[in-house]
Amino acid sequence: MADQPSRVPIPGSERTAPAQAAIGPCDPTEVATVTVYIRGSSDEAAAGQVSRDEYAAAYGAAPDDVAAVRQFAEAHGLSAGTVDLARRSVEVTGRLDSLTTAFGTTLLLYRDPNGAEYRGREGPLSVPAELSGVVTGVFGLDGRPQGRSLFRPRADARSAYMPPQVATAYTFPTELTGSGECIALIELGGGFRQTDLSAYFAQLGVTEPTVVAVPIDGGSNTPGTADGPDGEVMLDIEVSGSIAPGATIAVYFAPNTDQGFIDAVTTAVHDTTHKPSVVSISWGSAESTWTVQAMNQMEEAFTAAAAMGVTVTVAAGDNGSSDGVTDGLQHVDFPASAPHALGCGGTRLEIKGGSIASETVWNDGPGQGAGGGGISDVFPVPAYQDSASIPPSANPGGRVGRGVPDVCGDADPDTGYTIRVDGQTIPIGGTSAVAPLWAGLIALLNQGLGRPVGFLQPFLYTSAGVAALHDVVKGSNGAYSAGPGWDPCTGLGSPNGTGLLDALFRARS
Numbered sequence: 001m002a003d004q005p006s007r008v009p010i011p012g013s014e015r016t017a018p019a020q021a022a023i024g025p026c027d028p029t030e031v032a033t034v035t036v037y038i039r040g041s042s043d044e045a046a047a048g049q050v051s052r053d054e055y056a057a058a059y060g061a062a063p064d065d066v067a068a069v070r071q072f073a074e075a076h077g078l079s080a081g082t083v084d085l086a087r088r089s090v091e092v093t094g095r096l097d098s099l100t101t102a103f104g105t106t107l108l109l110y111r112d113p114n115g116a117e118y119r120g121r122e123g124p125l126s127v128p129a130e131l132s133g134v135v136t137g138v139f140g141l142d143g144r145p146q147g148r149s150l151f152r153p154r155a156d157a158r159s160a161y162m163p164p165q166v167a168t169a170y171t172f173p174t175e176l177t178g179s180g181e182c183i184a185l186i187e188l189g190g191g192f193r194q195t196d197l198s199a200y201f202a203q204l205g206v207t208e209p210t211v212v213a214v215p216i217d218g219g220s221n222t223p224g225t226a227d228g229p230d231g232e233v234m235l236d237i238e239v240s241g242s243i244a245p246g247a248t249i250a251v252y253f254a255p256n257t258d259q260g261f262i263d264a265v266t267t268a269v270h271d272t273t274h275k276p277s278v279v280s281i282s283w284g285s286a287e288s289t290w291t292v293q294a295m296n297q298m299e300e301a302f303t304a305a306a307a308m309g310v311t312v313t314v315a316a317g318d319n320g321s322s323d324g325v326t327d328g329l330q331h332v333d334f335p336a337s338a339p340h341a342l343g344c345g346g347t348r349l350e351i352k353g354g355s356i357a358s359e360t361v362w363n364d365g366p367g368q369g370a371g372g373g374g375i376s377d378v379f380p381v382p383a384y385q386d387s388a389s390i391p392p393s394a395n396p397g398g399r400v401g402r403g404v405p406d407v408c409g410d411a412d413p414d415t416g417y418t419i420r421v422d423g424q425t426i427p428i429g430g431t432s433a434v435a436p437l438w439a440g441l442i443a444l445l446n447q448g449l450g451r452p453v454g455f456l457q458p459f460l461y462t463s464a465g466v467a468a469l470h471d472v473v474k475g476s477n478g479a480y481s482a483g484p485g486w487d488p489c490t491g492l493g494s495p496n497g498t499g500l501l502d503a504l505f506r507a508r509s
Contacts, residue, residue, distance in 0.1 A: 006129040007104060010138060012292025013125040018144055022108040026119055028097035033081070033217075034140035035259055036090045037297055038065045039133060049309045049454060052272050056086035059304070065134050066090060072131060076102035086270040088136075089263075103127065103138055110144070118143040118257075136300075137293040139259035146258045146290070147188050147283035148324075149232035150315040150333075150432040152369050154413035157427035161351060162204060162418050163242040166410050166437065169351045170470075172497035177207075178244025178443035184268040184276035185236045185249060185436065188256035188283050190229030191221040192237055193422065200238055200420040201245070209241040209249050212274070216254035216264045225422060234421040235428050236282055236436045243440030246447070250274040256283075258294045265298060265335075269305045269312075277452045279305065280439035281314045281341075282432035286323040286331040287378050295334055295378060302340035306455035313438045314341040315431035316405040317372020320363065321394065321478035321488070330394045330479045332374045332404040339382040342456055343404045344434035345490050346371030346411025347472055361475025361482050361489040362412040362429075370477045371411055371431060373488040376402035384458045388486040394479035406457055408472060408490035409434040441497055448501050449508065460492055464507055468500040469493035 041062040050058065061083075069090050070080040078094035092099075096119075100107055104126035107119045121142050127135050168174075192211065201208040213221035223230050233251065241249050252268050254260035261283070268279050287295070302312050317323050317333035325331045336343035346362035363370035375393035379402035392398030410416070413429030421428075446452045459465045472490040473482050480488035 007126040008129050008132045009124040009126045010135055010293060012296055013138065015122050015142055015291055017122040018110045018120040020110045020112065023111055024109050026096050026107045026109050028095060030096045031093065032096055032099060032140060033091050033093040034099060034138055035263055036069055036092050036135055037137040038069060038088050038090065039136055040088055050307055052086065052270060052275070052308055055304060055308050060085035061088040068131060068134060072128060078102060087266040089266065099141060103141065105141060107141060112145060120144050137297045139262055139294065143257050145256045146261050146285065147256055148285050149229050150282050150284060150318045151232045151235050151428050151430040152318055152413040153231055153426050153428045154416060155426060157414050157416050159415045160418045160427035161415070163239045164204065164206070165351060166349065166417065167243050168354050169349065169356050170495045170497055171499065172243060172441055173444055173448060173501055176444040176447050177246030178440065178447055179246030181244065181247040181443040181446050182274045182276040183240050183244065183247050183249050183439050183443055184279040185240070185251045186264050186268065186279065186281045186283065187229070187233050187251055187253050188260060190233040191223035192233050192251070193223050196234065196420050196423065197237065201242065204242055206242050207245040209245045209247060211237060211241070211249045211251065214250055214252045216252050216267055217260050219253035219255050219260060221251065221253055223422065231421050231428055232282055232432055235417065235419050235432055236280060238419050239417060239433055240280060240436035240440040243437065244443035247443045248274065250276060258291070262294060262297050266301045269301050269310055276310060277446050278311045278313065278439045278442045280435045281312065281335060282435045284315060284317065284333040284335055286325050287334045287337060287376065288325060288331060290334055298335050299338040299340060302338050306340050309452035309454035311442045311454060311456055312341050313344055313435040313442070315435045316343045316345045318369050318430045319372060320370035321374045321480050323372055330374045332376050333372045336372070337376040337379055337402055337404050339379055339402055340455065342438065343406045343491065344431055344438055345373050345405030345408035346431045346434060347408050347490055347494060348412035349410035349415050356470065359470060359472050359494060361472065361477055363475055363477055364412065364414065369413065371408065371489060373404050373477050374480060375399060375488065376404060384461045388461060391488070403486065403488055405491040406460060407438065407469065407492055408494050409437045438495065441495055444497070445501055445504060449504055453504060459504065459507060464503045466492055468496050468503040470496055
């Protein structure tokens with residue numbers, strides 16, 4: 001018998017088995033498409049900002065690596081389809097029996113609590129030794145749901161503000177509209193109805209922004225019901241769009257899998273058609289639910305965004321310091337914990353006379369929601385947080401890692417946002433509102449400065465950046481409490497929009 005070619009595991013590709021019991025084998029003749037991500041031709045520069053075209057030319061995938069993946073696919077009876085050098089991705093399509101052989105795994109069929117069937121696996125993936133270091137991630141074999149939408153409707157909310165009221169309280173610049181900017185929204189389900197958007201912005205007396213849907217991996221603008229993911233989609237559009245009505249809102253719809261999530265983000269970051277200057281993400285889940293390869297791939301996309309001057313805002317979670325995990329430990333939400341993501345935590349904001357009357361950590365009690373935050377179990381303390389006095393984790397061992405969130409904003413559904421969704425007008429909260437709130441502000445800042453603010457954290461953690469935020473010092477999200485300076489509930493604080501614009505002018509003039 002001829003020697004079998006040696007194989008190596010793809011680092012970080014290990015999966016634990018799904019929580020549900022398998023209901024049977026997958027159909028081996030089923031055809032699927034996976035996304036294979038490969039290394040860049042060189043590392044990103046430590047400093048300097050480049051255009052998308054310059055990034056693709058300098059740091060995209062090397063043609064020789066793409067050729068090696070194509071050869072590997074063909075040797076296993078698979079076809080290599082769309083190649084994107086900037087995203088460093090190759091689509092590979094074939095029967096499941098060929099795909100599982102090619103990547104050294106077994107797939108079984110599972111059913112989630114809502115009755116939907118999906119493919120699942122456990123253990124690592126592998127590739128031939130000659131592709132070691134070339135392939136950095138393979139996504140699309142396992143189809144379990146990856147993200148949770150981080151919004152919370154509350155019909156009996158005590159106070160519900162229109163987004164411009166919140167923007168006024170946070171002193172967002174009123175002379176700017178976000179004109180010339182594009183805000184990308186990542187959505188893993190649901191959709192929007194144009195009639196709802198037209199009615200909502202007419203009610204506000206705000207110019208209706210241009211909203212375009214971008215399909216990813218078979219995802220689409222598919223509105224359903226107000227209590228489903230439509231609430232997330234409309235919250236994101238209506239908050240960001242009412243704050244920056246002059247911006248184009250590009251909504252990237254993808255399936256709720258790690259493949260869909262990552263492909264949507266990389267497509268938005270490298271989109272040369274719409275050219276977003278800010279990407280807003282209101283979906284996520286605890287770090288413990290992700291593979292290392294997926295977290296690394298997402299952080300790589302955010303690092304590329306930073307190199308191209310694109311800001312990424314991410315909701316920090318709605319389940320307090322445990323992030324909804326029931327193992328008795330504290331967890332932070334990913335991708336908010338990625339070092340190149342601007343993690344957005346939650347507060348309870350009281351407005352009086354158009355100004356902040358009080359602001360505390362959002363925490364409505366067990367099962368009712370609280371702002372996410374804490375210490376990453378995966379990522380080390382980034383350089384920009386060196387001076388932030390990040391405390392040790394509340395978990396055994398007291399690890400000191402990336403602190404989440406970086407900033408905050410109104411998220412308590414009891415002081416939430418009035419949103420129109422599927423013909424209904426309802427109050428909605430959650431840190432899902434804070435990511436698009438900050439995204440809208442960043443579009444205004446970009447317009448006002450005449451250039452993108454890009455990777456904002458290194459500035460925010462300076463004395464000038466801190467001075468342009470409202471420090472929130474009262475409240476707790478469970479294991480952590482707020483206090484002066486950075487804390488694991490509200491980060492550095494909530495925005496002072498005009499103060500931030502002035503500080504950026506002074507810093508970058």
